[in-house]
Amino acid sequence: xxxxxxxxxxxxxxxxxxxxxxxxxxxxxxxxxxxxxxxxxxxxxxxxxxxxxxxxxxxxxxxxxxxxxxxxxxxxxxxxxxxxxxxxxxxxxxxxxxxxxxxxxxxxxxxxxxxxxxxxxxxxxxxxxxxxxxxxxxxxxxxxxxxxxxxxxxxxxxxxxxxxxxxxxxxxxxxxxxxxxxxxxxxxxxxxxxxxxxxxxxxxxxxxxxxxxxxxxxxxxxxxxxxxxxxxxxxxxxxxxxxxxxxxxxxxxxxxxxxxxxxxxxxxxxxxxxxxxxxxxxxxxxxxxxxxxxxxxxxxxxxxxx
Amino acid sequence: xxxxxxxxxxxxxxxxxxxxxxxxxxxxxxxxxxxxxxxxxxxxxxxxxxxxxxxxxxxxxxxxxxxxxxxxxxxxxxxxxxxxxxxxxxxxxxxxxxxxxxxxxxxxxxxxxxxxxxxxxxxxxxxxxxxxxxxxxxxxxxxxxxxxxxxxxxxxxxxxxxxxxxxxxxxxxxxxxxxxxxxxxxxxxxxxxxxxxxxxxxxxxxxxxxxxxxxxxxxxxxxxxxxxxxxxxxxxxxxxxxxxxxxxxxxxxxxxxxxxxxxxxxxxxxxxxxxxxxxxxxxxxxxxxxxxxxxxxxxxxxxxxx
Numbered sequence: 001x002x003x004x005x006x007x008x009x010x011x012x013x014x015x016x017x018x019x020x021x022x023x024x025x026x027x028x029x030x031x032x033x034x035x036x037x038x039x040x041x042x043x044x045x046x047x048x049x050x051x052x053x054x055x056x057x058x059x060x061x062x063x064x065x066x067x068x069x070x071x072x073x074x075x076x077x078x079x080x081x082x083x084x085x086x087x088x089x090x091x092x093x094x095x096x097x098x099x100x101x102x103x104x105x106x107x108x109x110x111x112x113x114x115x116x117x118x119x120x121x122x123x124x125x126x127x128x129x130x131x132x133x134x135x136x137x138x139x140x141x142x143x144x145x146x147x148x149x150x151x152x153x154x155x156x157x158x159x160x161x162x163x164x165x166x167x168x169x170x171x172x173x174x175x176x177x178x179x180x181x182x183x184x185x186x187x188x189x190x191x192x193x194x195x196x197x198x199x200x201x202x203x204x205x206x207x208x209x210x211x212x213x214x215x216x217x218x219x220x221x222x223x224x225x226x227x228x229x230x231x232x233x234x235x236x237x238x239x240x241x242x243x244x245x246x247x248x249x250x251x252x253x254x255x256x257x258x259x260x261x262x263x264x265x266x267x268x269x270x271x272x273x274x275x276x277x278x279x280x281x282x283x284x285x286x287x288x289x290x291x292x293x294x295x296x297x298x299x300x301x302x303x304x305x306x
Numbered sequence: 307x308x309x310x311x312x313x314x315x316x317x318x319x320x321x322x323x324x325x326x327x328x329x330x331x332x333x334x335x336x337x338x339x340x341x342x343x344x345x346x347x348x349x350x351x352x353x354x355x356x357x358x359x360x361x362x363x364x365x366x367x368x369x370x371x372x373x374x375x376x377x378x379x380x381x382x383x384x385x386x387x388x389x390x391x392x393x394x395x396x397x398x399x400x401x402x403x404x405x406x407x408x409x410x411x412x413x414x415x416x417x418x419x420x421x422x423x424x425x426x427x428x429x430x431x432x433x434x435x436x437x438x439x440x441x442x443x444x445x446x447x448x449x450x451x452x453x454x455x456x457x458x459x460x461x462x463x464x465x466x467x468x469x470x471x472x473x474x475x476x477x478x479x480x481x482x483x484x485x486x487x488x489x490x491x492x493x494x495x496x497x498x499x500x501x502x503x504x505x506x507x508x509x510x511x512x513x514x515x516x517x518x519x520x521x522x523x524x525x526x527x528x529x530x531x532x533x534x535x536x537x538x539x540x541x542x543x544x545x546x547x548x549x550x551x552x553x554x555x556x557x558x559x560x561x562x563x564x565x566x567x568x569x570x571x572x573x574x575x576x577x578x579x580x581x582x583x584x585x586x587x588x589x590x591x592x593x594x595x596x597x598x599x600x601x602x603x604x605x606x607x608x609x610x611x612x
Contacts, residue, residue: 021507152511158526160514190496193532200506201327205458207510208466211517220464226499 003036004110005305008102009298010087011094012169012256012263013138016224017202023138024148025298026093026169032305033062033102034082035110041078043067048084065100065127066107072123073114079107088291090180091173092257097139100127105144105302117144118157125157132180139257146301148210165213167297168272170250172241172279173261175289178234183258186230195225215251215267222252222265235260237282244278269294309342310416311611314408315604316393317400318475318562318569319444322530323508329444330454331604332399332475338611339368339408340388341416347384349373354390371406371433372413378429379420385413394597396486397479398563403445406433411450411608423450424463431463438486445563452607454516471519473603474578476556478547478585479567481595484540489564492536501531521557521573528558528571541566543588550584575600 007030015022038044043057043066057063062083081103087095101124108115115123124140141149141159150160205221208214232238232255245253245264249271253264262279266272272294283290313336321328344350349363349372363369368389387409393401407430414421421429430446447455447465456466511527514520538544538561551559551570555577559570568585572578578600589596 017506018510019506020503021510150507150510150514152507152523152527158511160511160523162514187499189499191499191502193493193495193497196497196502196505196532197326199502200323200325200509201456201458203506204324204327204456204509204513205464205466207513208456208468208517211514217458217466221458226502 002110003034004106005032005034006102006106006302007032007305008098008105008143008302010171011097011139011142012171013094013136014227014255014257015206016222016228016252016254017199017206019224019227020136020138021151021203022148022206023094023142023151025142025146025301026171026293026295027298028293028295029086029093031087031098031102032084033099033106035103035106036080037110038078038080041076043079043081045081045083048082049086051085051089053085053089059130060099061096061127061131062099062103064130065124066103068126069104069107069115069120069123072119073111088173090177092178092255092259092261093171093173094139094143094257096128096131097124097143100124100131101140101143102302103127106304109304118159120144121157121159143301147297147299150207162207162210164210164297165215168266168269169295169297170245170264170266170272170275170279171256171261171293171295172276172283173291174235174237174283175291176236176260178259180258183231183234186234187227188230191226198225218265219251222254224254228254231255231259235262236288237286238262240282241279244282245275248274248278250275308416309340310412311338311340312408312412312608313338313611314404314411314449314608316477317403317445317448318477319400319442320533320561320563321512322528322534322558322560323505323512325530325533326442326444327457327509328454328512329400329448329457331448331452331607332477332599332601333604334599334601335392335399337393337404337408338390339405339412341409341412342386343416344384344386347382349385349387351387351389354388355392357391357395359391359395365436367402367433367437368405368409370436371430372409374432375410375413375421375426375429378425379417394479396483398484398561398565398567399477399479400445400449400563402434402437403430403449406430406437407446407449408608412610415610424465426450427463427465449607453603453605456513468513468516470516470603471521474572474575475601475603476551476570476572476578476581476585477562477567477599477601478582478589479597480541480543480589481597482542482566484565486564489537489540492540493533494536497532504531524571525557528560530560534560537561537565541568542594543592544568546588547585550588551581554580554584556581
């Protein structure tokens with residue numbers, strides 16, 4: 001029987017001013033997903049982690065995504081799936097997306113690449129809908145495409161790959177729980193036109209900064225005047241982490257997804273490490289447990305482990 | 307006495323989704339401004355056009371802009387200024403910006419370039435404030451810098467030059483009057499967050515399309531879900547012009563400034579000419595006079611005529 005093992009990366013979404021439209025794949029952390037073809041129909045899922053995720057394939061994000069792909073193929077055999085999640089569910093760095101995207105990319109490769117990336121994304125979306133109840137591609141797309149992506153339009157899955165200069169990324173996941181549904185509920189449904197203009201000026205500046213490899217412009221554009229002022233209140237230590245990170249040289253950063261993970265971009269590893277220290281100090285003082293990562297961009301997204 | 311003659315171009319602002327932040331300089335139409343240094347203090351303005359603009363330098367846009375520059379220099383002499391405006395005031399293609407930017411760029415060159423572009427822009431802004439009562443740089447900046455520019459932040463005049471692929475631009479100026487103040491008043495002060503996200507996704511797509519020379523992406527991104535639905539109602543024939551232009555191959559387009567001029571981008575001159583015909587047909591049927599231009603981007607902005 002043929003099998004494949006992949007690592008499926010964490011992703012940052014809602015990059016400051018790029019709320020709902022920009023996502024980026026990280027080198028770390030990542031889940032490990034192993035797929036083995038078998039003769040019998042059906043998907044058999046085993047989890048090696050302690051997150052108590054359902055193993056019934058109809059209730060499991062990876063299961064639903066894989067099934068949607070197999071349905072499109074009229075596939076008559078089945079798969080044994082072993083998932084080792086290292087991205088904690090609810091962390092805000094694309095845990096469910098890593099499951100959904102990882103499994104379809106892996107299965108596609110095992111089956112001789114019958115589908116393109118856009119099709120894979122649409123299968124993975126079925127898993128994400130199970131996870132969040134809504135169609136969002138800003139974690140899935142960077143997982144499938146790698147690097148930094150713009151989701152110009154979710155309905156048509158118009159995904160634009162955007163080059164970036166080398167970036168170091170420091171992530172802290174404070175071990176608090178923020179319900180995505182609550183983080184959505186507190187967002188305003190209406191916003192001032194003036195704030196929207198400020199936001200889209202910064203979005204344009206950010207994208208231009210990435211494409212022109214202009215760190216200073218990236219830094220000047222990494223502002224979110226709409227979402228961050230509301231959601232940052234849910235995350236103790238946010239203002240402190242941001243201020244101290246920028247003081248030691250961060251280009252900027254903010255909340256990933258709907259939190260609680262926070263990220264900061266920097267130009268070099270030394271600054272990224274210094275930011276990690278500052279972040280740890282803030283949460284040590286608050287007495288809140290955390291996990292941190294100092295990493296870079298994964299330009300591949302889901303990747304076979306050989 | 308030394309003198310200089312420049313052409314100062316029309317500019318498109320509020321490029322679809324890029325409301326308030328993107329502007330572009332056109333090769334045509336342009337004003338002609340001639341400056342001659344003289345010993346006596348003061349600015350003497352003569353207009354060769356029929357627009358009945360004030361010639362008192364304290365009430366003339368070009369006069370105010372030039373004076374603000376001369377004040378910064380403690381300049382002890384004066385200038386004779388001859389202005390031939392070909393860009394009709396109130397057309398929505400940067401008539402006042404052409405006056406304000408043209409004169410300061412010309413004077414700067416005549417005086418041996420004491421100021422950089424950002425400083426020139428800030429002097430020109432004084433003229434624009436006289437014209438519109440508010441600080442907007444989206445017509446001035448392309449005039450001073452040339453090409454397509456992003457005004458990331460108006461307060462700090464953070465101007466980003468953005469490359470584009472070759473673009474043909476068809477402009478029609480229906481001879482109707484739209485008061486800028488009224489066009490502003492009808493804008494919503496609050497907008498749905500969902501619409502704002504759609505808009506900034508398109509802004510990001512548009513800027514990426516320009517920088518990656520990707521006509522298809524530019525076309526897919528040229529949508530304005532916020533301003534155009536409101537302001538297009540002020541312009542008879544708008545929907546028809548847009549639909550027919552796109553039918554003959556336009557990449558997209560919309561209202562320039564606060565109207566009434568409309569613009570359409572295309573990949574080649576043949577399509578641009580076809581669009582002009584379609585535009586003319588619409589306004590002929592409506593019995594509204596118009597002026598049309600088929601032009602390209604001015605990458606220089608204000609330019610000396612030798």
